[in-house]
Amino acid sequence: MENAKLKIIKKKDVLKFLDSLKKEYDIFVPIEKNGDIRFSKFNSEKDIPWNYRNTKIPPKEIFFPQTETLFSFEAGTSTLSNGSMTFTPIDESKSSAPGNKNYLIFGIRPCDAQAFSLLDKLFGGDDFQDPYYLEKRKQAIIISLACNKPQITCFCTSLKGKPDNEEGADIILFDLGENILTKPITKKGEEFIENLDSWFKEAKKSDVDKKNELMDLSLKKICSGVNLQNIKEKLDEAFDISFWNEIHQKCLGCGICTYLCPTCYCFDITDEIDHVAGGLAPSRGKRIRCWDSCMFPLFTLHASGHNPRLTYKERMRQRIMHKFNYCPENFKEIFCVGCGRCIRNCPVNLDLREVLVSLMSLGSLCKDKKI
Amino acid sequence: MNNPYLPMPVTIKKITIENEARDIKTFDLVFNVKKDNEKFKYTCGQFAEISMLGIGEAPIGIASSPMDEDSVQFTVKKYNTGVVTSALHNLCPGDMIGIRGPYGNGFPMKDFEGKNLVIIGGGFALTTLRSLTRYILHKKNRDHFKDVTVLYGARSPGELIYKSELREWEERDDINVYLTVDRGDENWKGRVGLVPNVLSEVAPSSKNSVALICGPLIMVKFTMLPIIDLGFEPDKIFFSLEMRMKCGIGKCGRCNIGTKYVCKDGPVFTYQELQGLPNEY
């Protein structure tokens, strides 16, 4: 998009700007809470933490919350012969969506915006569509904030990202200090800015120069990287190699890397019931879905007791293969955006970059004997 | 947007106890809403999520034939660790549950036309093969298929399921039925022996034939040797796989074998396809 569409808004006006949109949008912004930053409902009392690096919990939770009600149900006049409920499900896919209000996601990092475009492929798709994710997603406008200061765990440039990556966002913002430079990416973003024209003024050449300078500097700061060229092809041959025998050793098997990953989407579906006070018979309940993790042994445990991914080894392999081989096969995309959350938060410093580097450095992967 | 997670209400019309241990039951389900019945068009080998509100869902293969019009049948084995299967086994006719589906690829019935079918089942896993056999034996379809051989084994005579139907099949002359048990009892007059051994004995021709195998992992594994000896090509051997599933629609991420999702790309795979997949099932 040509420079003519670049606009400027004063940083000190942003809160007022967002406040004016409150009626029309459910606005999500990064907000500091308990020492961490997390996307939460906009509150005009709280300033945008412009210098924030990234949230601990990825903003995927806005469209794909950790717990979500699929539908609720109530006990009818009759119950089943075993005391459980008869059938009156109430679809919640509409009620969990924003309704008349659109979503405005303000200030998410470009890597997390890119993650949305990956999740779109999973929850969309030709055969089955997931209304819970899509209803919210399609009504949202995504405004990302380019990174002036990447972290040492950032490695987006090894994937498709960079500090001002545009994929997945409708508008991208650049923090120039006193001013915020806005650049529309999609038609939706362009219209959004046009409709709110009074808040913006044309960007000057000096603003654009400053933005370019900041981005050049930022890009240089991403110093960790892995050459992932042909990783998919490499992994095609890698399922049975002895590499997996050691790489998982220090893994504790917790869910941090998957829960905090902006692209991990695996979920569980369970039912929850309420009991009438004092009674045994359930009165109402809901079917919910919640985040699950391939790192948990129960994830694949059959009712018969058989478990195809019995040990840490198989589960670690699944996580790596899923992101870097299965998804590239099924969605033509690596499901990793290089945000570094899994690296930063791993309790044993099991660094994904290191795993990838050693994978890539393996010579031609002649299949070792089955292990 | 159509919501694939919403189950359709069905009523249990009939429950049949299938085995001596009384832990395998067949449920005849009827749709409460007529439109749902039309939506639920399935092929042999597909499955559905059986849904009990407040308890959960379980993926179960469809045991009835697409030609059966009055009800959809599911044969369910109760596992002590299985929350839904245990709860299902406590139900009575007249109770209402939910189903959503049908899911999965099912058997490529069109490709089987004009071929001999060798159907090999073990224990409780006869369910979707029974669907297929019923479909083939239907008078509208029988002519489309050549010889049909059913080889079915269970641990003991009491564990053979669909007994009365098996008897009917045995009496027909357009299907060869071989029943076998690992251990017989005083009333058992039939074969005693393991499925793989009986298969070698019966030795059905692999010429213009396909083999369909469903059973416990161990049985499937040992059946592979004789079936390959008989000359069946890897792309003519079909399996139906089981995996832990939740969504049934390829989203929740747990039932994959490598790049393939058993709920969406399966549960039916040929031996050739399986050879290309990692050994993780």
Added chain:
Amino acid sequence: MIEKIKEVVKKLFKEDKIDIFIGYGEGTLPLRTTPCFITGPDNIEKLVWNSYCFNNLAVYLPRFFLPQLQKKDLKFPRIGILAKGCDGRSIVGLIKEHQIPRENLYIIGINCSGMIDIEKVQNAVYKMQEVEIVSAKEKSGKVLVENEDNKKVELKKEELLAEVCKNCQYTAPLIYDVLIGEEKRKTKEKERAAFIKEFEKKPLEERWKYFQEQVSKCIRCYACRQACPNCYCKECFADQTRPKWIGATENISDIMFFQIGRILHQAGRCVDCGACVRACPMGIDLRIFTYKLIEDVKEFFGYEAGISLEEAPPLATFKPDDKQEFITEP
């Protein structure tokens, strides 16, 4: 110290006394190390020892001795392990609970001078998240921290010690095959428990509120459980489906049930190593609850976990004069 460790490990491999050695290797991030599994004398150079070796390595031991491995006729491996005081106490607990055989272990005890709390470093110099630390060097009681703008700050290690390491009473393990460094027992029980005494003085409502506040941060990732050497259950009550004890959501009652359940299962077993607190990505103050339990067990049963191999744990023994008010007076 690290040279001494390497020397011992090398000797163990040379004399064929161990199959695997578990120690610490260089981390990929500043102020971090990473658990390191060594299978032969060639990789010994990977080992490091510094003030960031905070992981409790005992957590890895039970996986080598699972009963199903024995069924497959596999011989259990002989494992060498580097153990700080707290790791050593965890190992004692695991031996007592028959999760690991003492004869398959070679414990290299090390006298630990305390581990650094990363957050304290971050907070000591910069406000949360505002500046990224890119490197840290440790030298004689000081830590030299460098940020992304090449600014360097020197900090005293003393001031950066993790809460669990302050006033540590058992800096070296009590059971070991070889000890590196001097064994010094400190008796600072009172100071160690001060924060609990302080907390206990608060009114009930306030304590309850604090508990709720803390656990409401939980995201059910189970890092606390997975990092804890004591949490070796084959199937955790939190995962069971028949019966299903807890819902799977982040509803506060579900979370509380999990946290209370897990913490209570630590009664008389927790060695206050701080692994759960450090593993928690959400910064939940779990120690205030686990330590209260330690204090109670000490007070009621006169027992401290991980001190001796012989003394029976309070949950596995009964004495006529045991406290039982909690049974009769609900």
